[in-house]
Amino acid sequence: MLRRLNTLETRLALLLFLAYVSGALIFIGVTQWPLPMILQWIRQDLGVTLETPAHMSVWTGLLVSAGIALLLSIFLADRVMSPLNRLLRALEGAVTSYRDGDFSFSIAATRTDELGKLIRMHNALGQTLREQRQHLAQRELLLDTVVQNTPVALVLTDASGRVTYANIAARHLFNEGRTLHGLDFNELIETSPEALRRAVKSGEDALLTVEMDGSEETFHLSQRSFRLQGRPHRLQLFRRMTRELSRQEVATWKRVIRVISHELNNSLAPISSLAHSGAELARRGDTARLPGVFATISERAKHLHGFIAGYASFAKLPAPQPVEIRWQPFLESLALHCRFILTGSLPEQNGWFDAGQIEQVLINLVKNAHESGSAEDGVSISLAVIGRDVRIEVADRGPGMSETVLAQALLPFYSTKRSGTGLGLALAREITEAHGGRITLANREDGGLRVSLLLPLKQA
Structure with missing residues (x-):
């Protein structure tokens, strides 16, 4: 109940009631008592002649009452609006401080009404903004520390091409x-x-090798x-890839050596034993069994020859010779070598690639x-x-492929098959990229694998 009475609505209602009572009392005081009695006493007892009527008319009383009530209203309005004006000035100062990025402004007040609640909410907002700004400053400091100390050279330029931010690596590089x-x-x-310079001006991502300080x-x-x-x-972003590529190159050579060693041992060991x-x-003098021995040696030698030939073809892939390809004859020729089902219709526009390689x-x-x-x-x-x-x-x-296999399937010498060389998909990628296209692998939603070749068409 006390909280209900201590509200601005209740106070305003009481003030309006007080104003109503005050107006009625002023009107009675002016027209009935005590003002008419005072005027009569002045005339009769003091003998002072006043040019005022003994009793004021209703309209005169209302006019005099309105004048007195106006003065009283101005006084009461000042008392009522004084805390509101102070609060509004304080809020104006707070908004100005927030606009300038200063969140340390707070309002001191002990009011328990709606204005007090508003002040407390404002102070809580200021505290929240201060904490958030402090956390943001800490995150910015952490981010700047990380960016400044990363080995990747970072350069940020504006619309005119002037540098607005550069880290330590960029300063040393340029x-x-x-x-x-x-x-x-x-x-x-x-x-x-x-x-x-060409790579920067192209505006595209690039992998480039340059000579710096006497080395590449x-x-x-x-x-x-x-x-x-x-x-x-x-x-x-300029990232040095020399060490990473060197490590990858060494790892690739090690993988090649392991694969070749494995295949050579698998073929040479039985050849040596059979010889x-x-x-x-x-x-x-047991010559009856010699043809079988020689046939097995020939088979292992043929396998070894095919294995080496596969590596040689990958290393010596000729540049593609694109020509215009009509789809129907191309697919008919492909069907002579493998079995597949053609889905969908054939494009109206002819292809443009090296038919033998694709x-x-x-x-x-x-x-x-x-x-x-x-x-x-x-x-x-x-x-x-x-x-x-x-x-x-x-x-x-x-069954499709796992995420791990999908990520490495296109790498040379990577294979999940026990007898695989890991060159099939790598060769497909090499040929596709030599045509200016790309190859992607993805699992199908309803089971299976989808391999997509994206090849550029001949431009008119």
Whole structure:
């Protein structure tokens, strides 16, 4: 009940009631008592002549009462609005402080009404903003520390090409450790190697090798445009890849050596054993078994020759010779080498690629699809024109691939087959990229694997 009485609504109602009672009392005082009695006493007892009527009319009383009530209303309004005015000025100061980024402003008040509640909410808001700003400052400091100390050179430029932010690696890469802020980045890289300048001006991601300090350095350049505080900016990341590529190269060579050693041992060990057995049979004059020994040696030698030839073909892949390809004859020729179902209609626009190389890729992909355990009628090929490219898709209904296998399936020498060399998909990727296209692998939602070749079409 006390809380209900201590509200602005209740106070306003009491003030209005007080104003009503005060107006009535003033009117009675002016027209009935005590003002008429005082005037009569002045005339009769003091003998003072006053030019006022003995009793005021209703309208005169109302006019006099209104004047007195106006003065009283001004006084009461000042008393009522004084705390509101102080609060509004305080809130105005708080808003100004917040606009200037100062959240330390708070309002001291001990009121228990709605204004007090508003003040407490304002102070709580200020405290929240202060804490959030402190946390944001800490996160910005952490982010700046990480960015400044990362080995990736980071350069942020504005719309005019001037550097607005650069980390330590960028300063050492482009300006001998000195600051880059405010410098024109295009002028700054004029002294850089030609390959680096071309890559930056192309505006696209690139992997490039340049000569620096008497040695070759490989960089991966990543470029992105975005708007910061409503203004266009460009972010360029220069990542040194030399050590990483060297480690990958060493790891690849080790993997190659392991695969070749494994295959050589698998073939040479039985050849050596069979050669010894053949010599022993010949010494004993047991020539009946020699043809079988020689046939086995020939088979192992043929396998070894095919294995080495596969590696040689991957290492010496000729440059593609694209020509215009009509789809119907191409698919009919492909069907002579492998079994598949054509789904969908053929594109009206002819293809543009090296028929022999792409045919070999599709033969390998269809063969893999059949070896996955897919049903005969589950291996399909579909074609579709996507923008300026044609998509050739080989799909099956096998078990698909795990995420780990999908991530490494296109790498050379990676294979999940016990007798696989790991060159099939790697060769497909090499041929596709040599055509200016790309290859992707993905599991199908209803089971199976989908391998997509995206090849560029001939431009008119």
